[in-house]
Structure formats: structure tokens, C-alpha cells
Amino acid sequence: MPGEIDYSKINIIPDQDTAEWWEGTKRHKFLVRQCKQCGHKWFPPFPACAKCTSMDLTWYETAGKGVIHSYVVVTQPILAAFVTAVPYVVGLIELDDCHEADGRLTRVAGVMKDDEAEVAIGLPVEVVFEPTGDPNFIMPRWKICGTASNTWKFTE
Amino acid sequence: MGALTDKYCIVGVGETRFMKASNRTPLSMACEAVKKAMDDAGLTAREVDAITSFQIADSTDVANVAQALGIRINYGSVAYSGGSTTEALTAHAIGLIEGGYCNTVAIFRSMNGRTGRRMGGQAPGGVVPPSRAEGDAQFYMPWGFTTPAQHFAPSAMRYLHDFGASTKSFAEVASAFRYHAGLNPKALMRAPMTIEDHQRSRWVAKPFRLLDCCLETDVASAFIVTSRERAYDLRQPPVFILGGSARTYADNPAWNHSRLRPYLQAGNFARQxxxxxxxxxxxxxxxxxxxxxxxxxxxxxxxxxGFCAIGEAAEFVKGGRLRIDHELPTNLSGGHLSEGYAHGVALVNEVVRQLRHRADDSCPGWAEGRHTYDRQAGCRQVRRARFGASLGWGTETRGSCLILRSASA
Structure with missing residues (x-):
């Protein structure tokens, strides 16, 4: 397990485009933006549809499952919040149930609950919601939830 | 050919020393860089009538530089943006002069990039104090990635996966540029670097090691753009602007989460x-x-x-192909990796010096264009320098470039 993240050292400032998204995490929902006109889904929650330019939007609650598309192993902390967390892995996850305008799967990032030794491109993951110490903010993280036959790991 | 190809020139270049701790203000450094570029061109304060710059961290305003140097400007502005803005401001300068808004534009970037506000926002000497995650940062700071190294690493990791490459290709790049820095008296890091030196350096954000990262630097650098007609009267052989691109974006530029495939970055959209x-x-x-x-x-x-095909660059850079006296001499100053990080301006200055045949190396006659081509003796000038380019990067999603030719090409 990676070390603890000290979320008290980051002040998250929601705005009018994002406040509902942060509200969703408090109910353990990982929301993505969805266009009411064409159905396109995206994240982070930009305020217009990149597929059809509509600004008539709703939220889609993803099942929070996906596959590791890529990752970084952070060994040198920069933010004070992560000094006790290194080394940790940030996963770049392709969600199973959301697609971008060009048809490929929507990607989201987040700190893995797993150690570097366990992480590999191609593994299935699911979202877990982590308390931050501030009841107004719950952070999504990702956890390996199965195996896959075709995986790739950085071994240098 | 572009409508303005060959009509505008870079006529002066200059910079402060590349420093780890300047103990100076960005304003003072900017004045020195702009003054040196003016002196290099043989321009007086009355002949420069526009100043532009850009910033995303430490900087100074163009109005202060103009006032300090006694330049009365007909146009001045500071763009809020980072890498790849250098080449874009050159395009702005061409448009402004062509439109009659001004005649001669000085472009600078000044920053205490190491002892002032550093990229990623950290204060001098270490980690970021309690930080505000607002705007974009709501969706990266608490998610575990903040600095450029952390942002670009997943793209690099996927590249290694997709094309079966290893980080030895990264080492080839670092070691070639370090060799050039050894020929550049201005460069911060001049000691030779082997492939093994790179591979032994410590991890920062896998797959990046310390020697994959550029040098945080205190420096100001500047160059001057004017029309061909004015350029002919000046001190240096003009370097002609053939064309370029100015902050071209890839589609879907949501770079924090929904990142592009590494081989669909901005340059692919600008190339044609x-x-x-x-x-x-x-x-x-x-x-x-x-x-x-x-x-x-x-x-x-x-x-x-288009210097090689998609997925081939890791192989392309092997065998010293980017080194002087080889097929594609690249970052002859040592670049951001070994000369020092100047946010792209110094990269343009090096191409200009090479195309003038006046690389400021250890040759006694460099200022008059006399070079020995003896690398052991510290000559950095390429023998044949007719055409040059500077490719500017501002994340995978945005980029600029500048294509130049020498006066003799």
C-alpha cells in the first residue's frame, strides 16, 4: 500500500462548472459530463460538448470500472500533500462505459491504491472513494480488481 | 510558400548568463537580454518600437523593460502561456509589422526559474506549501500529478508500451545534447554524459529519471524581429523566416485526464x-x-x-544521429537539458547563430564567422547551415514552430 496522502495540504476550490461533480463524490458517485443532444460523455467537466457544441448537459454516473491505459510512478514529491505518499502510482484509466467524441474510451486519472509492483497496463480497476478529512470532499482512487491475460509492466 | 515567406528576419539575439542563482530581478535580467539583442543587431533604443513576452510563473512586464531601457513602444504585451509561445510571438511580430502597427519587435522571456517561482508552483528549495486547487488544478493536484514531469510521464510510458522502446532512446537524446553543451561556454552542464550515466541517474517520475528533465534556470533571453528592408542595414547577416506555426492545438486538448495518444500531438496537426x-x-x-x-x-x-515516421524516433536517435557532424544536428547549444531552461527563446537564438555561421564557441574568430570545425578545440559551428528550425512544445496538445534560412541559402 502506498503511504497516506495528506489532503489537508490541498485546498480544493470548486466553481460553477464543477460544484455538482464534487457533490457527487460525497455520495460515492463518479460523474462524467453527458450531452443531452448527442449523448457524448467526457471528463473533466468542461461546460460544452466537444462533439456537437451543445451546452445542454446532464451528468452520467459511470460504473467506475475500467482498464489501466498508462501510469506514472512518482518517486519525488512536489506537493506537500504527497510527501508521505511516495512512491505512488497515478493510473490513467480507460472507463468501460464512456466514450469520447472520436469513439475511444474516456480516460480519467487518479492515485492507485496498489503499489508499483502490482500495477500493469491492461489490468482491470475499479474506483474507490477515499475520505479526505474534510466532509465536503471525497477523492476517487483506483484499485486493481482482477487479472488480464495481456498486460505490460515497466521493468527498468 | 507563405504570403510572407522571406519578408521578415531575426536580426539580433542576446541573453544573460544561464544561472542557478541570479540574485537579480527578472526586470534587470530582461533589460540585459533585450539590450544585448539590440547591440548584437546594431539597433538603438529609438529603432525598437515593440516588446512582447510571455509568462506562466516568474516574469516581468514589458512596460517596465521599455521604460528602463528608454524604448518608446508602439506595441507591447505579455501572453499568458508557456512552452511554444516563443515561435508564436514571432508570428505575432510578423503580423504586427505587416499591418503597420510597429516596425521592429523585441521578444523576451525572463525568469528566475530556479530561485523564483518554479514550474509546478513550488517555492525555492522544495515542496509546495498548502496549495489552492482551482480551475484546471481541481482535476490534477488532488489526483496525484502536478509538475510537468508527472504530467508527461504517462504519455511516455504508453509510448514505450506501444512501440516496444526502452529509455536508452531517452539517454541517446540527453547524451547528444550534453556533448553539444561541452562545446558551448554558456551552458550550465558541460561534463560529458554517457548512456550509462543517464541510466544510473535517480528516478523522478518513472519512466523519467533526473537526466531526462531539463534544468531549472535563472535566465533571460531575447531576439529581435524586423522586416527584410530594415534587416539589410543592420550589423549581422539576417536570418530569414520561411514559415512556421503558432500554438497549433491537437483536437480534444483535455490534457490532464483524457490524454491523447502520444502520436497524435499538436505537431501532427501543424506539419502539413x-x-x-x-x-x-x-x-x-x-x-x-x-x-x-x-x-x-x-x-x-x-x-x-516528419523527421521520421510515427513510432520510429526511439530507433532514429540511436548512434548519435542528433550530434554535430552527424545527420541531424539538434540542440547544438545543449538545449534546455544541458544549456539551461529558457522557455524556448534560447533554442531559437542557437539556430540563428548557427545560420549566421557565428556560433559563439571557443574559436577565436567566431564573431567574424571563422571556425575551425575542430570539436576537440571546442568548435560548435556546423559546416553547412543553410536551413534551420525550432520546434516548440507546450504539452502534447499545443505546439509552435519556426522555419529559418541563412542569408546565403
Missing amino acids: RVWGMSGIRPEDIDVLSIYDAFTYTVILQLEAY
Whole structure:
């Protein structure tokens, strides 16, 4: 397990485009933006549809499952919040149930609950919601939830 | 060919020393860089009438620089943006002069990039104090990635996966540029670097090691753009602007989460326009600068602008191909990785010096264009320098470039 993240050292400032998204995490929902006109889904929650330019939007609650598309192993902390967390892995996850305008799967990032030794491109993951110490903010993280036959790991 | 190809020139270049701790204000450094570029061109304060700059961290305003140097400007502005803005401001300058808004534009970037506000926002000496995650940062700071190294690493990791490459290709880039820095008296890091030195350096954000990262630097650098008619009267051989691109974006530029495939970055979208406007091809380039925030950003741009095919750059850079006296001499100053990080301006300055045949190396006659080509004796000038390019990177999603030719080409 990676070390603890000290979320008290980051002040998250929601705005009018994002406040509902942060509200969703408090109910353990990982929301993505969805266009009411064409159905396109995206994240982070930009305020217009990149597929059809509509600004008539709703939220889609993803099942929070996906596959590791890529990752970084952070060994040198920069933010004070992560000094006790290194080394940790940030996963770049392709969600199973959301697609971008060009048809490929929507990607989201987040700190893995797993150690570097366990992480590999191609593994299935699911979202877990982590308390931050501030009841107004719950952070999504990702956890390996199965195996896959075709995986790739950085071994240098 | 572009409508304005060959009508505008870079006529002066200058910079402060590349420093780890300047103990100076960005204003003082900016004044020195602009003054040196003016002196280099043989321009007086009355003959420069526009100043532009850009910033995303430490900086100074153009109005202060103009006032300090006694330049009365007809145009001045500071763009809020980072890497790849250098080449874009050159395009702005051409448009402004062509439109009659001003005659001669000084472009600078000044920053205490190491002892002032550092990229990623950290204070001098270490980690970021409690930080505000607002705007974009809501969706990266608490998610575990903040600095450029952390942002670009997943793209690099996927590249290694997709193309079966290893980080030895990154080492080839770092070691070639370090060799050039050894020929550049201005460079911060001049000691030779082997492939093994790179591979032994400590991890920062896998797959990046310390020697994949550019040098946080205190420096100001500047160059001056004017019309061909004015350029002929000045001190240096003019370097002509053939074309370029100015902050071209990839589609879907949501770079924090929904990142692009590494081989669909901004340069891929600019390539056809750039070479069409310039009237030359990648194979015509004799001296190249590539925005080397990281070794990996060089790999991506070689592919994006057509110097090799997508997925081939890791192989392309092997065997010293980017070294002086080899096929594609690149970052002859040492670049951001070894000369020092100047946010792209110094990369343009090096191409200009090479195309003038006046690389400021250890040759006694460099200022008059007399070079020995003896690398052991510290000569950095390429023998044949007709066409050059500077490729600017501002994340995978945005980029600029500048295609130049020497007065004798």
C-alpha cells in the first residue's frame, strides 16, 4: 500500500462548472459530463460538448470500472500533500462505459491504491472513494480488481 | 510558400548568463537580454518600437523593460502561456509589422526559474506549501500529478508500451545534447554524459529519471524581429523566416485526464501547413532545435514534424544521429537539458547563430564567422547551415514552430 496522502495540504476550490461533480463524490458517485443532444460523455467537466457544441448537459454516473491505459510512478514529491505518499502510482484509466467524441474510451486519472509492483497496463480497476478529512470532499482512487491475460509492466 | 515567406528576419539575439542563482530581478535580467539583442543587431533604443513576452510563473512586464531601457513602444504585451509561445510571438511580430502597427519587435522571456517561482508552483528549495486547487488544478493536484514531469510521464510510458522502446532512446537524446553543451561556454552542464550515466541517474517520475528533465534556470533571453528592408542595414547577416506555426492545438486538448495518444500531438496537426508554407522539407534542415523539456518531448516532435515516421524516433536517435557532424544536428547549444531552461527563446537564438555561421564557441574568430570545425578545440559551428528550425512544445496538445534560412541559402 502506498503511504497516506495528506489532503489537508490541498485546498480544493470548486466553481460553477464543477460544484455538482464534487457533490457527487460525497455520495460515492463518479460523474462524467453527458450531452443531452448527442449523448457524448467526457471528463473533466468542461461546460460544452466537444462533439456537437451543445451546452445542454446532464451528468452520467459511470460504473467506475475500467482498464489501466498508462501510469506514472512518482518517486519525488512536489506537493506537500504527497510527501508521505511516495512512491505512488497515478493510473490513467480507460472507463468501460464512456466514450469520447472520436469513439475511444474516456480516460480519467487518479492515485492507485496498489503499489508499483502490482500495477500493469491492461489490468482491470475499479474506483474507490477515499475520505479526505474534510466532509465536503471525497477523492476517487483506483484499485486493481482482477487479472488480464495481456498486460505490460515497466521493468527498468 | 507563405504570403510572407522571406519578408521578415531575426536580426539580433542576446541573453544573460544561464544561472542557478541570479540574485537579480527578472526586470534587470530582461533589460540585459533585450539590450544585448539590440547591440548584437546594431539597433538603438529609438529603432525598437515593440516588446512582447510571455509568462506562466516568474516574469516581468514589458512596460517596465521599455521604460528602463528608454524604448518608446508602439506595441507591447505579455501572453499568458508557456512552452511554444516563443515561435508564436514571432508570428505575432510578423503580423504586427505587416499591418503597420510597429516596425521592429523585441521578444523576451525572463525568469528566475530556479530561485523564483518554479514550474509546478513550488517555492525555492522544495515542496509546495498548502496549495489552492482551482480551475484546471481541481482535476490534477488532488489526483496525484502536478509538475510537468508527472504530467508527461504517462504519455511516455504508453509510448514505450506501444512501440516496444526502452529509455536508452531517452539517454541517446540527453547524451547528444550534453556533448553539444561541452562545446558551448554558456551552458550550465558541460561534463560529458554517457548512456550509462543517464541510466544510473535517480528516478523522478518513472519512466523519467533526473537526466531526462531539463534544468531549472535563472535566465533571460531575447531576439529581435524586423522586416527584410530594415534587416539589410543592420550589423549581422539576417536570418530569414520561411514559415512556421503558432500554438497549433491537437483536437480534444483535455490534457490532464483524457490524454491523447502520444502520436497524435499538436505537431501532427501543424506539419502539413508548416512545410507547405516554408517551401522546404524536413530533410533540408541542417540545424534543428527541439523543445526539450524532457528527452521524451524530443522523441515525439521528431515524429510529429516528419523527421521520421510515427513510432520510429526511439530507433532514429540511436548512434548519435542528433550530434554535430552527424545527420541531424539538434540542440547544438545543449538545449534546455544541458544549456539551461529558457522557455524556448534560447533554442531559437542557437539556430540563428548557427545560420549566421557565428556560433559563439571557443574559436577565436567566431564573431567574424571563422571556425575551425575542430570539436576537440571546442568548435560548435556546423559546416553547412543553410536551413534551420525550432520546434516548440507546450504539452502534447499545443505546439509552435519556426522555419529559418541563412542569408546565403
